[in-house]
Amino acid sequence: MRGLGSHNNLVKKYVISRIFILGTIISVSILILIFQPTARAEQFSWLGDSQPTVESRANTPILSTACNTTEKKIIGLNETRSVCIQSNGNFNFATFNHTGPIFKGAVSFGYEKDMYLISDGMCGGYYNDCQYIPDKDMMVSRYYFDGPNFKNGFAIFKNFSKKLTQTKNIFGQVTGYNFPMQNTSPDFYISDVNFRDYQVSKNGNWIVAELKNQGVLRISTDDFNIKRFTNQHNNYSVGAESYMEFSISDDGDWVAVVGWNTEERIYKIDDLCGLVVNSNNIMEDNSYEQCPSRDIRGMLGDRINGLSTMSLPNLSDDGGELQLYIGYYDRTKNETISLQAPGYIAPRLDYLALGDSYSSGEGDTELTSSGQKHYLAFTDVNGDYAQGIPREKCHQSWRAYPFLLADSYGIADDKKETVACSGAKIEDISATGEYEGQGARLKGVVNINSLQNDALENFIPGRVRQLKFVEMYQPKTITLQISGNDMGFANIILSCVAKLDINHTCDYASKDYDKGNLGKAIAAQYDHLAMLFERIHKASPGSKIYAISYPKFVSTGSSCGDNVRLSEEERRMAERSVEYLNSVIEKASIKAGVTYVKIEDSLNGKRLCDTSRPYVTGIAGGLYNGMNTSERQESFHPNANGHNLIANSIKNFFTEKNSDLLSYTHCTPVAIGDFCPEVTTQPPDPNPYFADAMAANTGNNVQNVDMTKQTVKKNTPEPQKTDPFTLKPGSTVKRQLHSDPIDLGNVNVNENGSLDTTFTIPDSTPVGFHTLTVTGETYSGEPIELSQIIEVQGPDGDIDEDGIPDNVDPCLYIQPSNIDNDFDGIDDACDPEISDVKPYRVRNGDENKGENKEYMYIERNTHASSVTGVKDDYDPDNDGWAIVAQSTKPPNSGTPAHFWVDEQRIPHVSIRTANKGCVQFRPKSLAVVAPGKIRKLKRETVNTNTCRFEPPSDDVDSDGISDNQQALYRAHNGDPSVGENPQSIYLGRNSTAAEAQLGLSDYNHINPWNLLASSQNDTTKANFVKLVMVTNSEGAQVPTILAKKYTTNKKGSTTVTCIALQPNNTNVIKQSTQEDRKLKKINIPQGQGC
Secondary structure, three states: OOOOOOHHHHHHHHHHHHHHHHOOHHHHHHHHHHOOOOOOOOOOOOOOOOOOEEEEEEOOOOOOOOOEEEEEEEEOOOEEEEEEEEEOOOEEEEEEEEEOOEEEEEEEEOOOOOEEEEOOOOOOOOOOOEEEEHHHOEEEEEEEEEOOEEEEEEEEEOOHHHHOEEEEOOOOOEEEEEOOHHHOOOOEEEEOOOEEEEEEOOOOOEEEEEEOOOEEEEEEOOOOOEEEEEOOOOOOOOOOOOEEEEEEOOOOOEEEEEEEOOOOEEEEOOOOOOEEEOOOOOOOOOOOOOOOEEEOHHHOHHHHOOEEEEEEEEEOOOOOEEEEEEEEOOHHHOEEEEEEOOOOOOOOOOEEEEEOHHHHOOOOOOOOOOOOOOEOOOOOEOOEHHHOEOOEOOOOEOOOHHHHHHHHOOOOHHHEEEOOOOOOOOHHHHOOOOOOOHHHOOOOOOOHHHHHHHHHHHOOOOOOOHHHHHHHHOOOEEEEEOOOOOOOHHHHHHHHHOOOOOOOOOHHHHOHHHHHHHHHHHHOHHHHHHHHHHHHHHHOOOOEEEEEOOOOOEOOOOOOOOOOOOOHHHHHHHHHHHHHHHHHHHHHHHHHOOEEEOOOOOOOOOOEOOOOOOOEOOOOOOOOOOOOOOOHHHOOOEOHHHHHHHHHHHHHHHHOOOOOOOOOOOOOOOOHHHOOOOOOOOOOOOOHHHHHHHHHOOOOOEEEOOOOOOEEEEOOOEEEEOOOOOOOOOOEEEEEEEOOOEEOOOEEOOOOOOOEEEEOEOOOOOOEEEEEEEEEEOOOOOEEEEEEEEEEEOOOOOOOOOOOOHHHOOOOOOOOOOOOOOOOOOOHHHOOOOOOOOOEEEEEOOHHHOOOOOOEEEEEEOOOHHHHOOOOOOOOOOOOEEEEEEOOOHHHOOOEEEEEEOOOOOEEEEEEOOOOOEEEEEEOOOOOOOOOOOOEEEEEEOOOOOOOOOOOOOOOOOOOOOOOOOOOEEEEEOOHHHOOOOOOEEEEEEHHHHHHHOOOOOOOOOOOEEEEEEOOOHHHOOEEEEEEEEEOOOOOEEEEEEEEEEEEOOOOOEEEEEEEEEEOOOOOOOOOOHHHOEEEEEOOOOOOOO
C-alpha cells in the first residue's frame, strides 16, 4: 500500500510526486516504469500436463450474471416486479419473470424512476432469448424476422436504445416501448440454425454460442467475425436433457465449457486452429483443425470423487483464473472453487478501499517540515496538459483511515491498497461506457490509454473507474464510503458558507423548497447504492464488502470558530443530512446484503463547534497570493487526528463482535463473500427534518447533475449540456438560478433527449454559489428537476466583487476576520485549521534555495512577534519564516527526529547520530535576524533521550507490538551467509525498543537490530542455548546468554560445559566501535543453566 508499512517507500513516492509535477512526458513515463509491479505472470497456459492451483472459495454458488436486481414499477403492467438491470448509464434494460417460464423486457432512460414494458417482439420468451450488451448498446436475440417471417437463429441489433419506439395512451402518456422487429433488419444474423446456450464476455467484445448438435463457435461483436473452434456438442436425443454453460476471456483466447450431461473443457483459441466461417456457410465444413483443449475434471484431483456437476463458470478477464461451482452427490460438500492456470499469478489483495474524499484523506492540510502536505504521489498534481500531465487532486493521505486500519490488522504491504478519490461519485466507481477519468481529467490528453494502464498497475486513483481495480485484484475485503457527492453535499455546504452576509441563512437550511429537494436527493441514493453494492459483489464475488457511514462533522448548540461560518440552522441541516444519508446507506446495504459499519458519532467531541479543538478542517482555500496553500475542496473534512478516531470507531465495530476486518462474518449461514441480500428491504422513511418539505414537493424527481462548468462568469455565454435520453425529446424545459429565482430562459430539448445549448448569467446576479435548475420531463414523460450548484464569479482579478484584488484578498467570498490567532499568515476566517501557535519550526535544506539538503534550519514565525517578542526579522523569501539557526557542518546536520519549543519559548531539535546517540541542539542566539549573517546551532547534549517523542506504548515500527512490550534483545550463532563466524555468538538490540524502553538511540535506526556485543575470543565462542534477563547488583536488567561450550582433549574425549556471557556494556551503540563490543564470560547466575 502506498505510504503504509514502509515509510521509506512513502518518502520515495512523495518525492516522486513533486518531480512529477515539474516533469515532461518523458520523465513521467520513466517514473511510472519505476513503480510498475508485476501483477500477473505474462506466460500461462491451461494446456499441458502441469496441474493448476485449486482453492476452495465458499460453500455457495457465485452468480456471474452481469445485471443488478432491484424492485421496479413496470409501466404497462402497472405492477412492481423484481428486475435484472443492465445499464450503460443513460439507458437501462431489464428482464423479469412475467408468467411461468416466460420472461419479458423493460427499459428506462436517464434518471427515470419507473421502467417501461417492451410490449412487442423483443425479449418475450425464455430467460436467455435476448441479452443486452451495455458498453456497445447491442441486443443479442435468439430469433428475428425476415420481413413477415419468424426466424430461429442468432441476431445482433446495434444501437438498440435508439430503435425503440414509444407506445402512448389517448392522453399522450408513454405506456411502454416497442422494438419493431418485423421492420428492423439485424446488423448480424445466422439463420435457420438452432442455437442453444450462449454467453457474452465481460467486456462485450465476444460471444460464445452452442450450435445444437454441431459444436461451439465464437463471434466478435466488433467485426462479426465467426470462428468454429470445436465440434463438441451434446446429444439431445439420448439420456437426460443437456445444456452447456460458457465463459470467455476478454481477449477471446480462452473459453470454458461446463454444464449438464456434457464434457467440461477449457479451450485455447488462436489463429492456428478453428475455422473462420460466415453466417451463410456456418455448418458446411466439419473437417477443420479443432482448437486444443483440456479436460477440466482431470485438473481437480481428489475433488472428482463424488462429483456430480460443474456450473457457473467464470473466467478472469485475462483467462488465467477459472471459478466454478461444484455440485457433489453429497450436497453438503458443494463448493465454489478457483483454478489458476499453471504459470499464472493471481494479483489478489487482502484489502482495498473505495470511495470519496472521506476515505481518501482529503483535508490533511498539516504541512511537513519541508512545507509539503502528506498527500501521496499522483494525487496532488496541478497538471500541465500541454505536457500530457493531467490535473489530479484525489488527495490521498497516508494518514487516512484505510491506511491506519490495514496497518493495525497487520496486512502485508503488497496486499493492501486504496483507490478512493476526493470528489468521487457512484458513477466513478461502477458506471459503464467510455471513461475519461473522474471529472474528465484525462480529456484531451493524448496518452490517455497509457495513463489508464499505469493507473491499474500502480493504483493511481481517478483515472479509471474504481470497480476496475475490484475486478482485477479480487480483494478479500473492501471498504466503501460513497454518495455524498452524488447528492451534491459538499457544494451545498460551501453555498451556505461562501456569503458576504454572515447573518443570512442559506436556502437549503431555510426554505422548504430547497430543503425538500435536498431530502429527495438523499432519498434517491437508495437504489443507486443498492445496485452499486450488488455490482461490486458480482465483480468480486468472494469479497467481504463493508459500507462505511459518514461521520457528523459539525455540532449544534454551541459557538464556533471563525473558520466555520455556519449558522445554528445551517449546522442543524448538515447534521440531519448526514443522519438521513446514513440511514439510506444502511437500508441499501441490508437490501444488497453487505455489512454496514456505523461511524456517525466517531468524531463526537472533536467536531467543528465542539468545545475542544476540532479534528475537522474549517473553511479552506481563501487567499490566492501563495500564502494560503489550502484548496477549497479541503474544507470540512477530518484531519489526521480525525481519521485516527474514524479508524478506531471501525475497529471497535469488529472488536465488539470479537472479530476483525478480514475475518468478520456478516451472514448466517455463511454465504459467498459474506453477501446475504434481503431484497424486500424498503428505503427508510424521510428524516423528520425533511419529511414535510419533501411531502410538499411530491411530484419532483430531483437529481444532482453536472450540466455546466463549476465556475461561470457573468454576462458570458456558458455551455449547458446533458446526456442523451435525459429529457423528453422536443419538449420545452424551464431554466432558473436560485436562491431568489432568476429566469434564464426556456429552451427546447434535442431529439435525442439531450441539451446542448448555452445560458448567460445576468450582471445583476450576486457573486457566489447558486443552484442552477432545469425543470421538465424525462425521456418518457416523468416530471424531473436537474440541479447543479455553480460558482458565479465576477471579473478576473476580483472574482468576489468585494473591491479587494484577489491577490491580496485574504478570504474570497467571505468577510475576513482580520484575526490570525495561530500566526500562520492566514486569516482565521478561511484558515482550514486554526492550530496552536507555532513560533518556530525546523526543516531540512531546500536545494532550490541554494541550501544543503542535509542541513537543518530552525526558523521563526515572523507573524508571531506577540508570542516570540521579536520583530523585524529578515525574511528574504517572504514566506513568513526567518532562519534563526542552521547546520554549518556534517556533525550538526541530519534529519530532525524531534522538534519542540519549551516553556521559555526556546526551540530545540534532536537528531539520531552514528556515534553520539541522540544529540540535542538549540539556536546559538534568538536575537533579531539580520541580513548577511549565518546563525549557528548550538549543541546542548549528547546521548540524550529526546529523539523519541511518541509514547512508549506506540508501535513506531509497525510490527503489531507496542514498542515498550516488544523484545529488546536477541542472540544467535553467526550466519556465514552474511559474513559472520558460526562459532561466535552475536547479541543484538532492537533500536526502536531501545528508545522506548531505555531512552537510548543506537546508531542505525533504519535497521531495527544492531550489534550490541559478540564473541571476540575462544573463551566466549560456544553454541547458543538461550537468552535471559538477569538483575545485576545495581538493580539493572542485563541480557545474559547461556551457551554450551564443547572441549575435546588430546585423547579425543569431549566435555560439555555450560557458560554464561554478558555484554561488556549496554551503553548506546556507536558505529565506530560496534564491531569491537565484546561478550564477557561471567559466573552462571543463580537459578540459571543450560
